[in-house]
Amino acid sequence: MITIAAIRAVADLGGDPVVPKHCREAAVAMILLQGESSFEMMFILRARKEGDPWSGQMALPGGHREPQDSTLAETAARETWEETGLDLAERGEFLGSLTGVRANPRSGIDLMVVPQVFELQVRPSQLTPNHEVQKVLWGDVTDMYAGVSRTDASFPEFNRQGTFPGFKVDDQVVWGLTFRMLNDLFDAVRR
Template identity: 30%
Template structure:
């Protein structure tokens, strides 16, 4: 499959620069939402940059059963900041320690229909050490090429548009990224791509 460039030179430097300079969604009234944080991790082990996603476990009764997501979870009282939450959850869920992550920064706030505010962060994993996860919580881990996601973003005419949440989907192999994870991804791709 031939990929449409996300940008003519989507280098590590350009990703950091574009995400750092962009205007990201502001926080809502945090007293009205449960606070959570996620980490969208880039990998640069080959020519194409990739993003790391998890697929939640296939457990009956689990509210996030089989959903695609960025690693993350609830902000604990012991966490000093939402960024600390995102890094802690990354280590707990995948065994990726904070010292192996170059944090790019905040990508803003995204709300779910069940009153959760997700503070999304981006970072780059140096890929030191293996990924380790508990199959009770996580079914699979995906490394999805960013150009594949950008192609979908352009083909579905999402670029510069905000489609209704139920129409916002990014399929990959036998899974689909949807819901608030798709909303975060949409904002990221709109930030990285040339309009």
């Protein structure tokens, strides 16, 4: 079974990981909410935007590190605020960082994305997504971890051939880079 305590045990509070010099740095926020009968993670459905390689896809809030961000946790918190209106500095507890995942360098994007884990005590009553976000969704972490929400889907709208593994969240599918980050988290918890 997966719990906040299990995730806390694998999250590293030791600071930012070493990112290869030629990679751009980015961070995403894995925002967890464990209730009495549910364990959820916040996702965003990205708005469609020309030139954005992740346009229209499910994602975790996040983005590129900016010069004013002293840590990747600050990057994730700033981006979450900008994209959803959720103030993690005020409403969340930082649990630590996970291992970074490289975005597909074959696509011309050499980017290291490092998940930053936060816990909320209460689900926000109102979020204010910006122009980058079509909507905010909450996925069942227990179902993802157990494989209950696991699915295979095709994405011709993203010029992808074949089917890809993912997790069903409402009427959307979390796949690709975000799916890899979730599986890395789940594998670390299982060890």
